[in-house]
Amino acid sequence: MCPxxxxxxxxxxxxxxxxxxxxxxxxxxxxxxxxxxRGDPKMYYTFWKNVDDKCTVTIKASELMSYFADxxxxxxxxxxxxxxxxxxxxxxxxxxxxxxxxxxxxxxxxSQLFTVALRALASTVNNTNTDNNLKKKRQIPVVCAxxxxxxxxxxxxxxxxxxxxxxxxxxxxDEEGPYVEVVTTPNNPDGSIRExxxxxxxxxxxxxxxxxxxxxxxxxxxxxxxxxLFTLSKATGHAGSRVGWAIVKDKEIAMRxxxxxxxxxxxxxHEGQLRATKILEFVADSYAPLENGKLNSNGNAHVVEQxxxxxxxxxxxxxxxxxxxxxAVVKRCGVFNLPEYSPEYCNFMNKNIHxxxxxxxxxxxxxxxxxxxxxxxxxxxxxxxxxxVSSKYTRVSMMECDDxxxxxxxxxxxxxx
Amino acid sequence: MCPxxxxxxxxxxxxxxxxxxxxxxxxxxxxxxxxxxRGDPKMYYTFWKNVDDKCTVTIKASELMSYFADxxxxxxxxxxxxxxxxxxxxxxxxxxxxxxxxxxxxxxxxSQLFTVALRALASTVNNTNTDNNLKKKRQIPVVCAxxxxxxxxxxxxxxxxxxxxxxxxxxxxDEEGPYVEVVTTPNNPDGSIRExxxxxxxxxxxxxxxxxxxxxxxxxxxxxxxxxLFTLSKATGHAGSRVGWAIVKDKEIAMRxxxxxxxxxxxxxHEGQLRATKILEFVADSYAPLENGKLNSNGNAHVVEQxxxxxxxxxxxxxxxxxxxxxAVVKRCGVFNLPEYSPEYCNFMNKNIHxxxxxxxxxxxxxxxxxxxxxxxxxxxxxxxxxxVSSKYTRVSMMECDDxxxxxxxxxxxxxx
Numbered sequence: 001m002c003p004x005x006x007x008x009x010x011x012x013x014x015x016x017x018x019x020x021x022x023x024x025x026x027x028x029x030x031x032x033x034x035x036x037x038r039g040d041p042k043m044y045y046t047f048w049k050n051v052d053d054k055c056t057v058t059i060k061a062s063e064l065m066s067y068f069a070d071x072x073x074x075x076x077x078x079x080x081x082x083x084x085x086x087x088x089x090x091x092x093x094x095x096x097x098x099x100x101x102x103x104x105x106x107x108x109x110x111s112q113l114f115t116v117a118l119r120a121l122a123s124t125v126n127n128t129n130t131d132n133n134l135k136k137k138r139q140i141p142v143v144c145a146x147x148x149x150x151x152x153x154x155x156x157x158x159x160x161x162x163x164x165x166x167x168x169x170x171x172x173x174d175e176e177g178p179y180v181e182v183v184t185t186p187n188n189p190d191g192s193i194r195e196x197x198x199x200x201x202x203x204x205x206x207x208x209x210x211x212x213x214x215x216x217x218x219x220x221x222x223x224x225x226x227x228x229l230f231t232l233s234k235a236t237g238h239a240g241s242r243v244g245w246a247i248v249k250d251k252e253i254a255m256r257x258x259x260x261x262x263x264x265x266x267x268x269x270h271e272g273q274l275r276a277t278k279i280l281e282f283v284a285d286s287y288a289p290l291e292n293g294k295l296n297s298n299g300n301a302h303v304v305e306q307x308x309x310x311x312x313x314x315x316x317x318x319x320x321x322x323x324x325x326x327x328a329v330v331k332r333c334g335v336f337n338l339p340e341y342s343p344e345y346c347n348f349m350n351k352n353i354h355x356x357x358x359x360x361x362x363x364x365x366x367x368x369x370x371x372x373x374x375x376x377x378x379x380x381x382x383x384x385x386x387x388x389v390s391s392k393y394t395r396v397s398m399m400e401c402d403d404x405x406x407x408x409x410x411x412x413x414x415x416x417x
Numbered sequence: 418m419c420p421x422x423x424x425x426x427x428x429x430x431x432x433x434x435x436x437x438x439x440x441x442x443x444x445x446x447x448x449x450x451x452x453x454x455r456g457d458p459k460m461y462y463t464f465w466k467n468v469d470d471k472c473t474v475t476i477k478a479s480e481l482m483s484y485f486a487d488x489x490x491x492x493x494x495x496x497x498x499x500x501x502x503x504x505x506x507x508x509x510x511x512x513x514x515x516x517x518x519x520x521x522x523x524x525x526x527x528s529q530l531f532t533v534a535l536r537a538l539a540s541t542v543n544n545t546n547t548d549n550n551l552k553k554k555r556q557i558p559v560v561c562a563x564x565x566x567x568x569x570x571x572x573x574x575x576x577x578x579x580x581x582x583x584x585x586x587x588x589x590x591d592e593e594g595p596y597v598e599v600v601t602t603p604n605n606p607d608g609s610i611r612e613x614x615x616x617x618x619x620x621x622x623x624x625x626x627x628x629x630x631x632x633x634x635x636x637x638x639x640x641x642x643x644x645x646l647f648t649l650s651k652a653t654g655h656a657g658s659r660v661g662w663a664i665v666k667d668k669e670i671a672m673r674x675x676x677x678x679x680x681x682x683x684x685x686x687h688e689g690q691l692r693a694t695k696i697l698e699f700v701a702d703s704y705a706p707l708e709n710g711k712l713n714s715n716g717n718a719h720v721v722e723q724x725x726x727x728x729x730x731x732x733x734x735x736x737x738x739x740x741x742x743x744x745a746v747v748k749r750c751g752v753f754n755l756p757e758y759s760p761e762y763c764n765f766m767n768k769n770i771h772x773x774x775x776x777x778x779x780x781x782x783x784x785x786x787x788x789x790x791x792x793x794x795x796x797x798x799x800x801x802x803x804x805x806v807s808s809k810y811t812r813v814s815m816m817e818c819d820d821x822x823x824x825x826x827x828x829x830x831x832x833x834x
Contacts, residue, residue: 040484048479055478059692061699062465064657067457067650078657108525108659108682115681119575155680158536160579233484240481240495240687242525263572264532265525269686270657275476282478 044237078267110244191357218346461654495684527661608774635763
């Protein structure tokens with residue numbers, strides 16, 4: 001998930017990664033803002049451009065017309081069976097989540113699924129409450145350890161639900177009764193590995209695993225929570241598709257989520273599902289060629305020719321290189337602290353690797369306003385208060401295009417402590 | 418908009434119109450339920466199959482990757498400029514809505530836009546209220562003249578918003594203060610042409626024009642409401658794309674809706690937008706070839722070769738034929754009443770035409786339960802109570818595939834009064 005807003009005067013690229021409004025690098029023009037505020041995953045463009053014709057989706061006029069894509073896959077009527085299969089396949093290959101025997105429920109990005117999961121969980125709690133007055137009055141608290149992803153709070157406060165409410169930091173939460181804790185791991189914004197912190201009776205957990213992929217962090221174990229959220233945006237960089245999926249253990253919760261998806265948007269865009277299927281299959285097939293007799297979404301058993309550097313190796317290399325360069329600049333200018341991460345054995349890469357989070361969580365050493373300082377350098381970032389913490393922190397996306405990232409380093413280099 | 422649920426034992430076809438679970442016709446097997454409950458627009462498949470290769474969308478691996486499709490079109494960052502252009506073009510050609518100077522805001526079907534428009538309108542009303550206690554307590558009533566589309570009530574009651582609540586029939590609404598009236602015209606389920614009925618001070622209107630297309634009703638004037646909703650599902654039959662659009666007059670409301678779209682789903686699926694663009698352009702171009710020098714979404718100025726029977730002529734002919742046949746059967750069996758509609762001059766067709774609504778609103782003459790009677794014939798319909806009225810009514814989709822429609826007539830023919 002990723003919020004999209006803020007100063008739109010900064011330059012940006014269009015859906016094809018082509019600059020449409022000014023130059024992605026600012027053309028070396030230091031008067032133009034660069035934006036590393038949002039989590040737009042533009043760094044992946046180079047990889048996909050290289051395999052453009054090997055991973056093409058074609059849709060004819062009469063295809064994907066019905067509301068129904070499938071009625072047999074656990075009741076997810078709007079879901080292409082090949083999409084569910086591709087999600088299972090990629091998790092099996094990467095080993096980052098348990099999917100066997102779970103419900104896969106597609107959403108319009110994981111943002112939609114966050115709300116849908118929350119409603120499903122909250123209404124289950126409310127349904128077990130037989131006192132009607134209490135039922136009406138009780139808003140389930142939703143908490144998350146700070147620093148928490150800025151959009152959870154914004155989305156919930158905007159929604160103004162009668163049945164749940166945003167209650168901020170999980171670490172200071174000590175009310176009795178049911179609650180929902182959102183666990184983002186690796187965490188957005190600070191890249192830390194997390195577990196639930198409240199651990200009280202009546203607690204329900206939504207685990208946002210948007211960044212639990214090998215390019216960002218070592219895969220140490222398959223995640224195994226009751227409700228887990230993933231998004232194509234951060235897995236492969238296809239943010240424009242707005243494709244996310246929930247992996248849900250409990251049948252009742254899953255059925256409730258599907259019912260809600262039906263009421264809210266009558267499912268998700270089938271074209272986006274088809275695209276996601278193609279992209280996920282391409283990635284998964286490059287690591288684990290199709291089993292004997294299995295057909296891919298093209299209806300044939302041939303594995304598409306793969307590039308010499310596979311997807312996770314490419315993206316891990318780019319992020320590792322960027323982190324190395326950022327740390328060097330930050331060390332040299334001496335103004336910021338960056339979190340340190342310990343290497344761990346990655347079961348997917350089969351070696352020890354360092355985490356390379358999608359965001360740099362930068363702390364201004366003198367305790368002043370970090371976002372403000374960045375603004376003076378014409379670098380648009382997202383300050384600590386949006387994540388529930390001090391303004392001495394600010395979040396910097398590591399996933400922008402090369403030109404923007406290079407500009408970021410150039411501008412940070414002008415700082416002296 | 419269209420709800421998708423109910424008895425899933427009935428047969429159905431997949432996204433390609435190909436039967437996946439039993440035969441679309443029931444194979445003449447009267448033990449198998451046929452479903453005319455939902456508004457799945459399968460009748461359009463035949464038209465699009467015929468132009469399959471003339472209206473194909475191809476998407477390469479690196480295309481449509483960013484969250485951003487455009488930042489210059491009135492702030493709709495997630496919207497392809499060619500999608501907005503195609504929406505303007507098709508309304509200009511058909512003459513069914515004023516779009517000049519209006520904001521076009523895409524959504525995941527019009528269902529999503531219904532909620533987003535409601536939230537935007539309700540929060541505007543609440544923002545002008547400076548008394549904080551009143552602000553908290555006041556839920557804006559949302560009303561619609563009965564029979565009203567079943568999903569309005571279901572979606573709002575499910576949402577459990579603090580700021581608005583479903584309050585049912587507009588005709589009996591007489592509270593003071595702000596309210597939102599939903600006007601569906603032509604109406605779902607009964608095909609009637611409607612205007613606001615409450616007309617009090619402080620009232621805001623959302624106009625759902627899903628069925629205001631020449632195949633369903635004569636186009637008498639361009640609709641000109643503050644907030645108007647359309648959906649690709651009912652315009653061209655591409656329900657699986659989940660593409661809808663709002664046409665919004667007021668800048669503040671439009672900006673609020675875009676902000677909400679950003680928070681809820683970070684916009685809409687770009688692949689779906691591209692598909693919708695292609696389909697809408699194809700339809701519009703067949704009536705009004707591209708102006709000199711204008712380029713279509715392929716980047717060329719050639720109009721795609723068109724079929725001998727154009728889209729609205731095809732769909733009008735199919736619906737007119739079905740209505741004629743249904744009326745004949747209903748008259749013969751003598752058990753039901755059907756609404757009568759007067760012909761009017763259609764500015765698009767340039768002649769007098771009869772309305773051919775997307776649904777038949779059938780009234781059981783003896784006053785008994787119409788849905789129950791249909792169930793006995795193994796015809797799944799949607800009964801009056803779902804639309805806020807008596808069970809002597811039931812709604813029958815006229816948009817199913819030919820086989821299902823023929824089965825419907827066969828089964829109705831077995832009734833005797």
